[in-house]
Amino acid sequence: MKKLLILLLAWTCAGPALARPLLVAAASDLGYCIDELVAAYRKTAPEVAPKVSLGASGNFFAQIRNGAPFEVFLSADMDYPRQLGKLGVADGATLTPYAIGHIALWSLDPQVDPARGLAALVADARVKRVAIANPITAPYGRAAKAALLRAGLWDQVQPKLVVGENIAQTAQFVQTGNAQLGIVSFATLHASKLKALGRHALVPTDGLPPIEQGAIVTGAGAGNPHAAGFVRFLASREARAILVRNGFGVPAGAAE
Incomplete structure (x- = not known):
């Protein structure tokens, strides 16, 4: 026993x-x-x-x-x-x-308004760096590139790009101030530690996959x-x- x-x-x-x-x-x-x-x-x-x-x-x-x-x-x-x-x-x-998934423009800079849309990436002189995920390996980066191409802004934005390995690193570039704006996943902005930070606006995806x-x-x-x-x-x-x-x-x- x-x-x-x-x-x-x-x-x-x-x-x-x-x-x-x-x-x-x-x-x-x-x-x-x-x-x-x-x-x-x-x-x-x-x-x-x-x-x-x-x-x-x-x-x-x-x-x-x-x-x-x-x-x-x-x-x-x-x-x-x-x-x-x-x-x-x-x-x-x-x-x-x-x-x-959905993509959104996100910024922690109080002088940069994501509600202005993708045009702000080139029209706003304060926007020196724009974060996106790698379009080659990250689907959200691919979606960001597709939206910029559709808007006719890809060539103009390229010199400003800071490319993250994945969407999490892309968000980190915005959090740390290495980019004034980022095109990130909308889901990322629902994280408890990010919900109250900065401002965001959904990127229209009409006509995109x-x-x-x-x-x-x-x-x-x-x-x-x-x-x-x-x-x-x-x-x-x-x-x-x-x-x-x-x-x-x-x-x-x-x-x-």
Whole structure:
């Protein structure tokens, strides 16, 4: 009996350590709500321990393509996960749109008014630096470039650009004063530490492709049922409520 009690005590103490890990690569724009999403999922699956890495979607795409062991990829677009499915390193059947992003002009400079729109990037002489995410690797940077091209301002703004590796670093450039204006994700401005800072205005995206964000189970996650479970969870009412509360839109269709 004593040995049994010792074994039971050891098993109880080791319980949390035995939680099955789930390696998630998530776009930086999710940085301010991913913990809430993970906590909500764990209520339905306490036996899993998601471990989230945040970064630029393009960088994660390259890493997963080259064998990184991430089991779920939450991209800031649909194209990167779709490509992984075509390459055979992710399960294309699990590709799911989970959020719609928006871009916004944001400034902490009281003399710079984002409500003037993109034209202020060139018309306002006080704007010396403009922060955007890298258009090559970050979908929000790609969206910012597309908006500037549509407005006919890309060539004029380029000399002022300060380029962040991802949307989080782009916001940091504005926070630290290294840029008077930034084109950031609207969701970033919903973070508790940023909500009351500066002023912002949504960038009109009429005629531009929506920033549709996609999740997919990678090849590494094929044997982990929680990989598919987490992707399915993102379509739930609870997950969608979290995303909307944090500045995202959600895809059309009824939530589960």
